[in-house]
Amino acid sequence: METSTSGGGIFITFEGSEGCGKSTQIRLLAEAFRARGREPLVLREPGGTSAGEVIRHLLKHAPEGDALTPEAELLLFAASRAQLVREVIRPALASGRAVICDRFLDSTTVYQGVARRIPPEETAGINAFAVGGCLPDTTFLLDLDRAAALERLGARGEEADRIERESEEFFAAVRRGYLDAAAREPARIRVLDASEPPDVIAGKIVAAIF
Ligand code: T5A
Numbered sequence: 001m002e003t004s005t006s007g008g009g010i011f012i013t014f015e016g017s018e019g020c021g022k023s024t025q026i027r028l029l030a031e032a033f034r035a036r037g038r039e040p041l042v043l044r045e046p047g048g049t050s051a052g053e054v055i056r057h058l059l060k061h062a063p064e065g066d067a068l069t070p071e072a073e074l075l076l077f078a079a080s081r082a083q084l085v086r087e088v089i090r091p092a093l094a095s096g097r098a099v100i101c102d103r104f105l106d107s108t109t110v111y112q113g114v115a116r117r118i119p120p121e122e123t124a125g126i127n128a129f130a131v132g133g134c135l136p137d138t139t140f141l142l143d144l145d146r147a148a149a150l151e152r153l154g155a156r157g158e159e160a161d162r163i164e165r166e167s168e169e170f171f172a173a174v175r176r177g178y179l180d181a182a183a184r185e186p187a188r189i190r191v192l193d194a195s196e197p198p199d200v201i202a203g204k205i206v207a208a209i210f
Helices: 022-035 050-060 063-067 070-094 105-115 120-131 146-156 168-184 198-209
Strands: 010-015 041-044 098-102 138-143 189-193
Touching: 010 022, 010 070, 010 105, 022 098, 022 138, 022 198, 041 070, 050 063, 050 070, 070 098, 070 105, 070 120, 105 120, 105 168, 138 168, 138 198, 146 168, 168 189, 189 198
Parallel strands: 010 098, 010 138, 041 098, 138 189
Antiparallel strands: none
């Protein structure tokens, strides 16, 4: 596939609500790259740098995160991303690597912008500042209804983090926000039915990339 990013690398991101299968598909796509003789760089947001992992802990698990305002939450996600772009993603793309990231700026557009109701122009401005022009070549949105996602997360048996404890209304806004984002940018964001079996979804992703 043709890439827009400088340096010959390709930047692929995965988006969708909790439990939609991003990690599963990223693992399968990384295997597909390896089968073709390329070792991709796999990252996750928030996190992926030393500073980013500290921010991740604050945002997801630390008791101090409970009092965060939507604005402070947005800036922390943006700070983690700004560091990841400059410390890791840009150098990797410049050296020709494939970079696969679990969540990127669309998560902020949707979770902080749509679900936390921060005005879209403010969210877009901070996103643009954080990424400094480093945008995904392609994004896979794994669309799944909330009941199916909850069933998968329940089967995993892990304790819910701060954001996973949000209301059903919040997650309805997340799903709607993602589908609206995909409608605005159909050339970049491909919507996939995440209720299909993992190998079927992976086949569609591989066909789109190679
Ligand atoms: N956030 C993040 C913001 O609010 N703003 C931002 O800007 C950013 C970057 C990050 C949190 O931060 C928020 C969003 C999130 O709340 P996280 O811990 O990184 O959280 O977790 P998530 O991104 O939510 O990912 P999860 O690990 O919860 O889910 P995945 O990776 O989407 O799903 P996965 O692959 O682990 O699969 C879940 C289960 O389903 C099974 C798997 O085996 C697994 O058990 N499964 C399937 N089952 C049936 N059919 C399929 N097709 C399946 N695919 C997977």
